């Protein structure tokens with residue numbers, strides 16, 4: 475396996491779909507680091523990422539991108555800064571079904587913008603919490619005067635993830 479020169483990092487809340495997103499898009503079998511979840515207080519999922527997930531995708535112009543997934547649990551925050559080194563950008567995924575989803579967004583943006591300002595946000599699991607409005611995220615972003623592109627996506631749908639990757643790359647190209 476050749477680790478690609480261009481690197482995009484998937485970060486965000488536990489269970490948001492980081493591993494799933496990389497699995498959806500990767501052309502190579504994903505190197506995943508799932509282990510039995512002992513943190514059921516944060517999320518009741520069976521398995522959780524405890525290391526770094528890795529996948530790859532080739533874009534239309536033959537540019538290969540390495541897709542790196544972080545563990546969602548904050549006890550692994552020491553890994554976050556290591557993974558972010560040299561990344562061209564970040565995809566932050568937030569699980570809308572959590573009542574704390576807006577706080578989660580704030581926490582992850584605050585943590586990760588220190589490492590890289592090229593961020594796109596994907597709100598996932600919108601099918602699971604129809605009672606919570608979606609406009610809260612855009613309102614929060616505009617209150618904070620953040621210009622990060624915001625998408626409502628399903629991590630199981632490859633086109634949804636591809637759209638975010640393309641938005642991220644376009645933003646980077648416009649900037650530099």
Ligand SMILES: Nc1nc2c(ncn2[C@@H]2O[C@H](COP(=O)(O)OP(=O)(O)OP(=O)(O)O)[C@@H](O)[C@H]2O)c(=O)[nH]1
Nearest residue numbers: 488489490491492493494522523546598599628629
């Ligand atoms: N219903 C629904 N399920 C989703 C969506 N996005 C992802 N999932 C599912 O959510 C579950 C958790 O996804 P993971 O990819 O393990 O989440 P993660 O962000 O890697 O979680 P950690 O590694 O524990 O931080 C999987 O079963 C996904 O298929 C969505 O938009 N809607």
Ligand SMILES: [Mg+2]
Nearest residue numbers: 492493522523
């Ligand atoms: Mg994971």
